[in-house]
Amino acid sequence: MPETVISAQNLDLTFETNDGPVHALKDITLDIAEGEFVSLIGPSGCGKTTLLRVIADLETPTGGTVSVNGMTPDEARLARAYGYVFQQSALLPWRTIEENVALPLEVMGLDKATRNQRIVSNLELVNLTGFEKKFPWQLSGGMQQRASIARALAVEPAMLLMDEPFGALDEIVRDHLNEQLLKLWAKTKKTVVFVTHSIPEAVFLSTKIVVMSPRPGRIHEIIDCNLGTDRALDIRETPEFLRIAHQVREGLKAGHSYDE
Amino acid sequence: MSVFRPNWQALMSLLATLYSLTAVPFTDSMGSGTPLIVVAILLAGALASMLRLSFALEAAVLTLASFGAAAVLIGGLADAFGTASRGYFAALGAAWLLGWRLVTVLSGDGSRGSDGGGGTAIIVPALFGLWVVILWECIVRGAGVPFVLLPPPSAIGLKITNSTSILAADFKQTVLKAVLFGYVVGSLTGFLVAILADRFRFFANGLLPIGNMVSALPMIGIAPVMVIWFGFDWQSKAAVVIVMTFFPMLVNTLAGLAASSDMERDLMRTYGATHWQVLLKLRLQAAMPFIFNALKINSTLALIGAIVAEFFGTPIVGMGFRISTEVGRMNLDMVWAEIAMAAIVGSLFYGALALLERSVTFWHPSYRR
Ligand SMILES: Nc1ncnc2c1ncn2[C@@H]1O[C@H](COP(=O)(O)OP(=O)(O)O)[C@@H](O)[C@H]1O
Ligand SMILES: [Mg+2]
Numbered sequence: 001m002p003e004t005v006i007s008a009q010n011l012d013l014t015f016e017t018n019d020g021p022v023h024a025l026k027d028i029t030l031d032i033a034e035g036e037f038v039s040l041i042g043p044s045g046c047g048k049t050t051l052l053r054v055i056a057d058l059e060t061p062t063g064g065t066v067s068v069n070g071m072t073p074d075e076a077r078l079a080r081a082y083g084y085v086f087q088q089s090a091l092l093p094w095r096t097i098e099e100n101v102a103l104p105l106e107v108m109g110l111d112k113a114t115r116n117q118r119i120v121s122n123l124e125l126v127n128l129t130g131f132e133k134k135f136p137w138q139l140s141g142g143m144q145q146r147a148s149i150a151r152a153l154a155v156e157p158a159m160l161l162m163d164e165p166f167g168a169l170d171e172i173v174r175d176h177l178n179e180q181l182l183k184l185w186a187k188t189k190k191t192v193v194f195v196t197h198s199i200p201e202a203v204f205l206s207t208k209i210v211v212m213s214p215r216p217g218r219i220h221e222i223i224d225c226n227l228g229t230d231r232a233l234d235i236r237e238t239p240e241f242l243r244i245a246h247q248v249r250e251g252l253k254a255g256h257s258y259d260e
Numbered sequence: 261m262s263v264f265r266p267n268w269q270a271l272m273s274l275l276a277t278l279y280s281l282t283a284v285p286f287t288d289s290m291g292s293g294t295p296l297i298v299v300a301i302l303l304a305g306a307l308a309s310m311l312r313l314s315f316a317l318e319a320a321v322l323t324l325a326s327f328g329a330a331a332v333l334i335g336g337l338a339d340a341f342g343t344a345s346r347g348y349f350a351a352l353g354a355a356w357l358l359g360w361r362l363v364t365v366l367s368g369d370g371s372r373g374s375d376g377g378g379g380t381a382i383i384v385p386a387l388f389g390l391w392v393v394i395l396w397e398c399i400v401r402g403a404g405v406p407f408v409l410l411p412p413p414s415a416i417g418l419k420i421t422n423s424t425s426i427l428a429a430d431f432k433q434t435v436l437k438a439v440l441f442g443y444v445v446g447s448l449t450g451f452l453v454a455i456l457a458d459r460f461r462f463f464a465n466g467l468l469p470i471g472n473m474v475s476a477l478p479m480i481g482i483a484p485v486m487v488i489w490f491g492f493d494w495q496s497k498a499a500v501v502i503v504m505t506f507f508p509m510l511v512n513t514l515a516g517l518a519a520s521s522d523m524e525r526d527l528m529r530t531y532g533a534t535h536w537q538v539l540l541k542l543r544l545q546a547a548m549p550f551i552f553n554a555l556k557i558n559s560t561l562a563l564i565g566a567i568v569a570e571f572f573g574t575p576i577v578g579m580g581f582r583i584s585t586e587v588g589r590m591n592l593d594m595v596w597a598e599i600a601m602a603a604i605v606g607s608l609f610y611g612a613l614a615l616l617e618r619s620v621t622f623w624h625p626s627y628r629r
Binding site: 056084094137155 | 531537541542545
């Protein structure tokens with residue numbers, strides 16, 4: 001039985017805004033085991049990003065507890081237990097691709113030889129060898145996002161937190177990156193928490209799909225989904241895939257009351 | 261495709277040239293032969309530029325015609341102050357129009373992709389400046405504008421070459437001492453205080469209103485006070501410059517430090533970066549365009565500040581001192597020599613900063629290539 005690495009108990013988070021309180025997360029309880037690929041799916045505004053940010057200690061919950069790798073989120077962040085991939089690549093424009101990958105390594109105070117070795121191996125992992133000296137704005141959106149994944153991996157974290165990393169990319173690039181991400185996951189055995197609002201993406205990638213519903217953001221249903229380790233894109237035509245996709249769609253429909 | 265390519269500058273130039281023939285001779289000293297040479301040059305230039313010539317040939321013809329005609333016209337003013345006829349000014353206008361055509365051709369009108377780029381960025385403003393000087397010279401001397409009102413550039417140039425030692429002393433006193441010291445100290449303290457004010461927010465909250473008040477103070481008011489505090493020599497001028505440059509740098513740096521995005525700051529937070537690491541690796545880099553903006557503003561302010569401050573008591577040297585005393589003696593050529601030096605120093609200072617800015621903020625969307 002693999003160990004639980006992320007555990008949320010009765011999480012609550014209310015934002016105090018000028019228009020009054022926004023109840024972003026309500027009573028979230030979720031366990032994620034080591035090596036799992038968990039997708040958070042739901043309509044926009046249902047708190048997916050907020051939940052991920054709470055795990056990453058970028059947001060403080062107003063109620064409940066979270067533990068990450070057996071630590072508080074704060075301790076886990078300072079121990080660099082996770083790598084965070086944002087919706088946009090957030091590469092610094094004045095740094096080349098290799099310098100961007102080096103950024104967290106410089107913050108960690110690693111020596112130059114170690115930095116160089118990690119730059120080389122992680123850029124290779126995301127197929128960006130040969131682009132080390134380019135500036136981010138000289139690359140396509142898909143390449144930029146791959147560079148930001150390499151940057152997150154260079155920290156050698158136990159887990160990856162990804163917030164709609166491919167949301168801004170077109171369908172073809174996204175398919176391609178999904179395949180690459182799956183290979184990467186199989187190779188590195190990292191725990192991944194992945195936010196998306198695409199059903200095929202979630203079913204294709206995940207071992208577990210967390211269906212969320214809005215106002216207030218809560219977990220509607222957790223669907224197990226394991227299509228075997230050696231998946232290719234054409235698995236999306238199989239009955240098993242379609243059955244799970246259907247189940248997710250039904251879950252989203254039920255969770256989302258169309259009452260407005 | 262016709263070999264003929266009319267353009268409006270050449271057409272206008274042609275008309276002006278023909279009109280100039282109605283008022284020959286051009287000046288008292290020109291006789292009636294020289295105008296014909298000018299007219300011939302101008303006609304040749306205008307007609308040639310309307311043919312479909314290669315880029316290089318057209319540029320060469322226009323350069324020769326416009327500056328050739330201008331040279332003869334300037335030469336014709338010797339011992340003929342204030343005697344230029346309508347024809348003289350028409351010919352001058354015709355030459356200027358050919359110069360305009362030259363600039364149009366060089367800026368890549370119809371010949372994009374050919375040469376262009378880097379060279380024209382310098383050549384076009386230089387041509388423009390040259391024509392300002394030519395027109396100034398010809399109009400002032402041709403129409404006989406009184407010397408105190410506006411001396412011709414040639415007289416100013418002569419004054420500059422004849423008084424290099426005075427100018428050098430003034431440059432040293434005003435620029436090398438007051439401006440440079442004040443600029444460096446003012447900008448640097450503005451920057452450092454911004455870093456502190458950013459770390460300790462209450463500091464910024466107290467400082468910014470005072471800053472706004474001080475920058476609203478008229479320099480005319482603080483300069484005499486600084487003289488009383490810091491004496492007649494350059495130190496009081498440097499103090500004025502410090503007061504003037506401190507707050508633009510403070511305000512711009514503070515704005516620049518806020519320029520990085522929330523996402524970029526969150527990213528640094530996920531790395532567990534310290535305040536100073538975030539500052540050094542992210543926020544100061546993102547602030548560079550703002551900091552350079554302040555450096556450029558300050559380069560202008562510093563020069564103005566030091567010169568004007570010298571109007572309020574100074575040892576007998578300095579650009580501002582020279583301007584205020586020579587105006588009193590009606591030596592306008594000396595005043596203009598100082599103004600010319602100030603303009604050149606200011607432009608070089610600004611230009612050097614702009615070049616540096618380009619190499620530091622090459623990543624900014626406005627510079628990317
Ligand atoms: N910093 C914030 N301040 C106030 N409200 C916020 C903040 N961040 C998110 N919210 C609100 O919380 C809710 C959930 O947001 P989010 O987690 O971004 O949703 P999702 O990622 O699922 O689209 C939304 O209603 C959003 O407006
Ligand atoms: Mg989101």
